[in-house]
Amino acid sequence: MRLILARHGQTSSNVDHLLDTAVPGADLTSLGRDQSEALAEALESESIDLIVTSTLVRTQQTAEPLAAALGLEPWVRDGAREISAGVYEMRGDGEAVRAYLELMVAWLEDLDTRLPDGESGNEFYARYDAVIEEVAASGAETAVVISHGAAIRCWVAGRATNIGPEFTTSHELNNTGVVVLDGDPERGWTVLTWEGEPVGGAEMEGAPGPAGETARV
Incomplete structure (x- = not known):
């Protein structure tokens, strides 16, 4: 199946560089709403069967x-x-941002690592995998999952067969940035494009990948 992972639009927490990860989270800014309209336009050529969001309001908006x-x-x-x-x-x-980024680096060696009052890598992958497995089992040929920057980058780094952490840590995923994959939970996932740039072949050029303001989370 074709799996399109899209980051949400800009929020006030993005503007202020805040680690806003709990439900319900901040609303979209005016720019974020414009980005959402642009995302819909950028994906109009896709034959989308299913849309999934997280429980944070910014993905639903x-x-x-x-x-x-x-x-x-x-x-x-x-x-x-x-x-x-x-x-x-x-x-x-700085302390908070470093700790958050270091958590994801630590997961490369030990998925039991967690921040105080946070979740482990095993817990993250279990819940995110469950969503993707449900999407794959739905029968949809093309699905869009609107999620979050760190979550998308970590999941792709851990589950894609053609890229890894070196790629995801060196490539930003901007607001409404898109990662397009092909595959399924059994065969694995291949990244086709990252924010519109082909990954692994010039024949993939031209796929959509809208992006907005750069933000950390």
């Missing part, structure tokens, strides 16, 4: 223009939410 254009009712799944910042929730200072 990002999905609204696309869902309206396609006449689809998005699935809302908690498993697609952002990686928990634990005790660093709603902080944007």
Whole structure:
């Protein structure tokens, strides 16, 4: 199947560089809503059968223009939410940001690692995998999952067969940035494009990949 992972539009927490990972989270800014409209336009050539969002309101707001254009009712799944910042929730200072980024680096060696009051890598992958498995089992040929920057980058790094952490840590995923994959949970997933840039072959050029303001989470 064709799996399109899209980051939500800009929020006030993005503007202020805050670790906003808990439900319900911040609303989209005016720019974020414009980005959501642009995302729907960028994906209009895709034959989308299913839209999934997380339980954070910014992903649901990002999905609204696309869902309206396609006449689809998005699935809302908690498993697609952002990686928990634990005790660093709603902080944007250097200590908090470093701890959050170091968590994902630590997961390369030990998936039991967690921030205080946060989740482990095993817990993250279990919940995110469950969403993707449900999407794959739905019979949809093309599905869009509107999720979060750190969550998408970590999941792709751990589950894609053609790229790994070296790629995802060196490539940003901007607001409403898109990662397109092909595959299924049994065969694995191949990244086709990252924000519109082909991964592994010039023949893939031209796939959509809208992007907005750069933000950390």
